Amino acid sequence: MNLDSILQSVTHTNGAYAEEAQNRLDSLTKPQGSMGRLEEFARQLVAITGNRMPVLDKKVVFTFAGDHGVADEGVSAFPKEVTPQMVLNFIHGGAGINVLARHAGAEVVIVDIGVDYDFGDTPASLSFSRGGAGAFVSRKVVSGTKNMRRGPAMTRQEAERCIEVGIELAGEYARKGYHIFGTGDMGIANTTPSSAITSVVTGRPVEEITGRGTGIDDTAWKNKVQVIRDSIAANRPDPSDPLDVLSKIGGAEIGGIAGLIVGAAANKVPVVIDGFISGAGALIAYLLEPKTRDYMFAAHMSQEIGHKSVLQKLGLRPILDLDMRLGEGTGAALSMLVIEAGLKIYREMATFAEAEVAERQQ
Numbered sequence: 001m002n003l004d005s006i007l008q009s010v011t012h013t014n015g016a017y018a019e020e021a022q023n024r025l026d027s028l029t030k031p032q033g034s035m036g037r038l039e040e041f042a043r044q045l046v047a048i049t050g051n052r053m054p055v056l057d058k059k060v061v062f063t064f065a066g067d068h069g070v071a072d073e074g075v076s077a078f079p080k081e082v083t084p085q086m087v088l089n090f091i092h093g094g095a096g097i098n099v100l101a102r103h104a105g106a107e108v109v110i111v112d113i114g115v116d117y118d119f120g121d122t123p124a125s126l127s128f129s130r131g132g133a134g135a136f137v138s139r140k141v142v143s144g145t146k147n148m149r150r151g152p153a154m155t156r157q158e159a160e161r162c163i164e165v166g167i168e169l170a171g172e173y174a175r176k177g178y179h180i181f182g183t184g185d186m187g188i189a190n191t192t193p194s195s196a197i198t199s200v201v202t203g204r205p206v207e208e209i210t211g212r213g214t215g216i217d218d219t220a221w222k223n224k225v226q227v228i229r230d231s232i233a234a235n236r237p238d239p240s241d242p243l244d245v246l247s248k249i250g251g252a253e254i255g256g257i258a259g260l261i262v263g264a265a266a267n268k269v270p271v272v273i274d275g276f277i278s279g280a281g282a283l284i285a286y287l288l289e290p291k292t293r294d295y296m297f298a299a300h301m302s303q304e305i306g307h308k309s310v311l312q313k314l315g316l317r318p319i320l321d322l323d324m325r326l327g328e329g330t331g332a333a334l335s336m337l338v339i340e341a342g343l344k345i346y347r348e349m350a351t352f353a354e355a356e357v358a359e360r361q362q
Helices: 003-008 015-027 037-049 069-073 082-092 096-104 122-126 156-175 191-202 218-235 242-249 252-266 276-288 290-295 307-314 330-348
Strands: 059-066 106-114 134-138 180-186 271-273 296-298
Touching: 003 156, 003 252, 015 037, 015 330, 037 290, 037 330, 059 082, 059 096, 059 156, 059 252, 059 330, 069 191, 069 218, 082 106, 082 134, 082 180, 096 106, 096 330, 106 156, 106 180, 106 252, 156 242, 156 252, 180 252, 180 276, 180 330, 191 218, 191 242, 191 252, 191 276, 191 307, 218 242, 242 252, 242 276, 252 271, 252 276, 252 290, 271 276, 271 330, 276 290, 276 307, 290 296, 296 307
Parallel strands: 059 106, 059 180, 106 134, 180 271, 271 296
Antiparallel strands: none
16 A cells, blocks of 8 residues: 555545535525534535435444553553553443443444554454444554654654554445544553644644643643653654654554544545544644545544644534543544434435425515
């Protein structure tokens, strides 16, 4: 697979289909525009898919997992051992993403793209393929990134391979007939590279976009800010080169998410971006190819302070604002329900003509 050729295959969504969708929405038995953003979601789905009557009967959330060498700098309230432990929890179906995916009727795919742990054959014997419990996929590129305070987190080749993993998964699941993707993440300390990426890409000061992640105190937060500053200064990532940014101050799961978004756009599949870490992946995808933005839905406004700057850079408006900051894809799963509600209005509501209801007087 050639990354450049995949990027070149991404096109803008179809404006003619969007116009047709709007005409249908305007003919439904309601005042025009009265369903608000639900109409926007339906119109975007039609434009993305090029299908006048799209369906969302097969949904999947990809939870990319990876470890981070920068965890050694004391930037998280939890030890890195939590990453593989949570992966096993996903596989058992006991995590927040499993619960909300079951609620949304979505499957969960856990992708080991960079966990510093050998799962062996254990996950395969525990995996499920339905109902929101986790199906495990091993696509390991690195066994954790290196400590970005001391040098690049990954090589450029490793960063590119992480993106390719996401693109490959998008293609596989598009061919299997899945109609909407969600992004999710798991990785102790991953708000640190996400903050670094956000600062470099948006130009915002580190302290303005760095949050408390898993719940660190003031002293740990100040240390985290300094670690990010040091990492940026040590690596000098080029904001005009997304692979340079990802390799120097990113993470494997962030690269996988970026690739999934690129692959979704290439396959004309809508993709729901979860929170802050997924937002960092979306920034990388957007820098690689700005047209990927047409295929994104912003699931929610994370409580992580830097997420607002991410969405502003992408020009996306969040669907939900529930003070969430768990990650995993939880916001994406919830937002799928709202997006699907918009589509049901579009597909199932009667038109004025069908219902024999008089239209508004001119």
